[in-house]
Amino acid sequence: MFSRTGLLAGITVVISAALLFGSLVFARQQRPAAHEEFIEVSRGGCGHGPLPHEPGPQTVTVRNTGAVTATVQLVDPSSGAVYGEVEALGSGTSRPMRVNLGNGSYAFRCAPDETRVSDGPSFRITGAHGPGSVAVAPVTKNDLLRPLRDYKDYLTHGLDVLLADTQALAGTSDRAATERAWLTAHQDYARLGGAYDAFGDLGDAIDGRADGHQDGVTDPEFTGFHRVEYALWHGKPMTEVASWTARLLADVRSLRGELARMQVDPKDFALRAHEISEDAIQFELTGAADYGSGTSLATVSANLDGTSAVLDTLRGVLRDRYPGMSDVDTWLGKARSAVLAGRRADGDWIPLDALPALQRERINATLSELAERLAPVAAICAPRRIP
């Protein structure tokens, strides 16, 4: 940590060095190797260097002295729990790792690409007055296999329901009945949690918005639930509606067919829980994905079901890793009640723009706080390598 004058002094030194060597570039390249102490990250020399011995917040410079990119962590050697991490440290480069060291034992862990993970020498810190950085046991790809399998079961069941309800939608011809069937099927889809491109091109075809299409809502490539919604709530002839529901049904059928072959990357899956609510905030709470039905809250309600389902699969993994899980459940509950308060006694959903300002603020607040509380889930569940 530099004071303002300290920083200026440092700059002066660099500039003098540059003048001395005749080239600023030369000075910059030389600087880390010549003057900085660092912890070595490599296959053979993991964690070698001047080990920290003082408690408290500090910056440790880690330097990849090996030939391949490596991830380096500061871990508790007995449990393997991770205090700090620098990911993808390129060969020959240095980066700072900021940690706050409390009392305990520590070791640097090096995970060079395509190479065995190894721990460096362990060291102890004593004399700390307060708690240090939080340590979290790393989640491995193996840890995520069971949650992934559970989520796929959820998807399988959900897609069967979606397919049946989309068939029902395609079979109606009366406008009011079609509108009701559309909402049921659309909620089925929103419940799957297919946020952030999870279902690729088919996801776009089924639930994409007109954005990104040259001719917007009239573009022939704008298909799926929102195309049907646009046609239904803009008084287009039912024959046109029928052609879009037929196309939707075909795409849903394809998605169901592809499920068996669908590979969900554990890395993506870890992000899913919070991305569903991020999507809901970005596209539903803003009204951006409302093509006339005014049912954004119905979609958000189904999105919350999807978030809940993904979280349920991860509960075992998160139990000893995320102390904030009970807060997540609290906010999930608050978000659910805030959203459900936007439903009339007769079951109809109130369009966002028709809500009193305070009620809309309450929905925004609870969904946003939920998203904040879910952010750690993605950070914690990102799969990591262990020895």
Add this chain to the structure above:
Amino acid sequence: MSEGLGRRSFLRGALLGAGAAGATGAVTASTADGADGPEYFSFHGPHQPGVLRPNAAQALVVSFDVITEDLRGLLRTITERARFLCTGGTPEPIGIEDAPRDSGVLGPEVPADGLTVTLAVGSSLFDGRFGLAARKPPGLMPMRTFPNDSLDPAQCHGDLCLTFAAEHRDTVLHALRDIAKHTRGAMQARWKMDGFTSPSRPHGTPRNLLGFRDGTSNPDAGDRSEMDSLVWTPGGGTFQVVRLIRMLVEFWDRIDISEQENIFGRRRDSGAPLDGQHEFDVPRFAEDPVGTAIPITAHIRLANPRRADTEPQRILRRAYNYDRGIDKAGNLDMGLLFTCYQRDIRNQFEAVQTRLIDEPLVDYIQPFGGGYFFVLPGITDQRDHLGSALFEDR
């Protein structure tokens, strides 16, 4: 000491006069260019430091509605974040347990950068929700509609008002993002306006976007007894009026210079009153009862008639310029983020504003938002939080 001397002069003066330094709480340090600039404003003191500080280069006013039932917890969180942000420091390192909690907008170390975060409360906070109905500061009420106003309810009022001021735009935005992140489920922004202070051109009090100097006749923030009589309530708080005022700059730019100057009562170039030579010359209204030099309807004459009976009505202006896009007629949406501080809204701001009803300037401006707020007293204790007095002795 006069308001028109500019920030650095103000601070240099503050260093010379111990009373003034104590009043603003500014802690100064020598900067690289050798000039005195604010490093940080002491967060603790009898008053919140953002009230008397000189106009900052950048400001941001955000009104919030409280969502949580735990108002005290919210005020504590705002206080803790503001204390860190206004003091500066290094955010706690994050391992793999969360995304980084600091946005990084100001780099790995958060500089104070002269930031003040001023917390004020609106009258709606004292409805039945928090059991505080009996604790409403006397004189706090919802902003009234004046005859020349075109108020948009969505850009008016609010339970809380946060005023951010600092030397740089990234600093105020960083502070807003930090506080919003930590209070996401507890409050929601209702409206927001950002403003800037123009440099002195060529010297003297900065200009507004109509080209005229703004704040020439402000009371002296360094004069403690004047501040005690005009600004502070007995408990160490003050009332804040925020007015969002669109300026119809295209229209204004089409009227001739003498009309512009008669509307304000000052020369545009120098800022001198129409009966004077220099910006800080005091207009002699008493010697010109029919308005031959300065029209009876001129803005400066109505706003501050400089009579004994209007002296206690003076307000401490802290007006910022705003600029935010275009309207549907293709005209620029810019104007004034007007804030002022006083110990009594009805007897000060409203008295002044009432005199300004139907002044000739109203054709060129359009007040559309804002609110009345009470700036909570300062706190002197690390463990205390802003607004704690609201919950005591009940």
